[in-house]
Amino acid sequence: MKMNNKIEALYIHIPFCKNICTYCDFYKMIAKEEVQNKYIEYLIKELQLKNKLLKNIKTIYIGGGTPSSISLKNLEMLLLTIKKLIDLQKVVEYTIEVNPQDITSNLANLLSLMGINRISMGVQSLDNVQLKFLNRKHNIATVTNAIKLLHENNLFNINCDILYAVYEDNFNRIKHDVDYLENLGIVHFSIYSLILEEKTVLYHKYLNNEFSLMNEDEETILYYKIVNYMKQKGFIHYEVSNFSKENYQSKHNLIYWHNRYYLGIGANASYYYNNTRYTNINNLEKYYLGIDNNNLIYKERLILTKYEQMQEEFIISLRLIKGVSVKSFIKKYNEDPFIVFPFINKLIDNKLLFYQNDYLYIPENKLYISNSILVYFI
Numbered sequence: 001m002k003m004n005n006k007i008e009a010l011y012i013h014i015p016f017c018k019n020i021c022t023y024c025d026f027y028k029m030i031a032k033e034e035v036q037n038k039y040i041e042y043l044i045k046e047l048q049l050k051n052k053l054l055k056n057i058k059t060i061y062i063g064g065g066t067p068s069s070i071s072l073k074n075l076e077m078l079l080l081t082i083k084k085l086i087d088l089q090k091v092v093e094y095t096i097e098v099n100p101q102d103i104t105s106n107l108a109n110l111l112s113l114m115g116i117n118r119i120s121m122g123v124q125s126l127d128n129v130q131l132k133f134l135n136r137k138h139n140i141a142t143v144t145n146a147i148k149l150l151h152e153n154n155l156f157n158i159n160c161d162i163l164y165a166v167y168e169d170n171f172n173r174i175k176h177d178v179d180y181l182e183n184l185g186i187v188h189f190s191i192y193s194l195i196l197e198e199k200t201v202l203y204h205k206y207l208n209n210e211f212s213l214m215n216e217d218e219e220t221i222l223y224y225k226i227v228n229y230m231k232q233k234g235f236i237h238y239e240v241s242n243f244s245k246e247n248y249q250s251k252h253n254l255i256y257w258h259n260r261y262y263l264g265i266g267a268n269a270s271y272y273y274n275n276t277r278y279t280n281i282n283n284l285e286k287y288y289l290g291i292d293n294n295n296l297i298y299k300e301r302l303i304l305t306k307y308e309q310m311q312e313e314f315i316i317s318l319r320l321i322k323g324v325s326v327k328s329f330i331k332k333y334n335e336d337p338f339i340v341f342p343f344i345n346k347l348i349d350n351k352l353l354f355y356q357n358d359y360l361y362i363p364e365n366k367l368y369i370s371n372s373i374l375v376y377f378i
């Protein structure tokens with residue numbers, strides 16, 4: 001099997017937030033400064049331990065949690081280490097996730113100075129009632145000011161995350177938010193539906209009948225209205241939930257979606273290389289212990305068989321509107337996907353998959369039921 005063995009992408013996880021959003025089930029916590037200091041110290045140690053794997057890094061993504069919520073001193077220490085260990089001349093995309101209320105002139109300046117060239121901002125909504133419902137601490141003025149400060153520091157490649165199907169939602173709210181942000185120069189949107197996860201505040205509120213959710217049909221109609229509107233505005237719909245202006249597709253996320261190797265650093269960070277999926281332990285003390293012993297502790301380490309790799313290739317890459325290149329698949333695995341997965345022909349007959357110009361893809365009008373198509377590959 002021919003596989004590009006190089007690790008081209010690096011993900012770094014910062015699990016700290018200043019407050020907890022009602023819908024969030026990510027690995028995150030509110031922590032004191034001392035806890036954060038120690039974590040950053042160990043993140044740096046893990047980066048140094050994995051130094052040999054950093055030679056071919058082309059994209060870096062610092063996510064969380066909220067990376068912008070840590071102190072400038074800690075952030076600077078981390079960014080300086082990255083600068084020392086990775087040749088940033090070869091890095092084509094360097095993203096950090098931020099919350100709008102954290103952006104100050106000093107922070108924007110630091111990000112720019114350290115070579116960061118893409119920002120992913122958690123906006124979710126510009127509606128005050130919805131923001132309160134989600135327990136987000138910004139408002140439209142905070143967002144506007146954050147974008148202005150980022151632009152003043154030459155950070156123009158900005159993604160905004162938007163949630164839909166939020167409390168009493170409708171298309172006009174999303175249209176308003178997208179229009180407003182696009183007018184401020186936003187070039188990329190990740191637009192996700194609100195998913196009710198167990199163990200979140202929102203889930204309990206739902207069980208207490210404090211609000212109702214949109215039904216599936218309403219949500220599907222809303223999704224297609226959003227897709228059509230984004231395309232009408234000149235955004236390229238390149239992944240189920242992602243839209244960009246030309247040349248602003250997320251290069252880092254495309255490495256995930258093309259099922260290529262990437263490295264992860266930090267507690268609970270996931271990564272994939274040598275045909276193995278790893279997730280670091282999600283307990284800080286155990287995470288530190290593993291690093292101290294030069295023997296990382298994992299929450300999960302799963303070696304994939306060739307068949308599992310091929311399954312994942314389809315499950316992950318069919319999220320892309322372009323789909324899976326049959327030629328690239330054959331080159332990578334030395335196998336014909338039509339033989340490995342004989343049901344593909346049936347999916348094509350049923351118009352659940354299209355095959356055109358070398359690509360197998362889910363037609364746009366079936367994207368909303370993509371999960372029911374992807375289960376065939378499991």
Ligand code: SF4
Nearest residue numbers: 017020021024064065
């Ligand atoms: S800021 Fe992000 S990671 Fe933190 S609680 Fe909110 S959604 Fe979760």
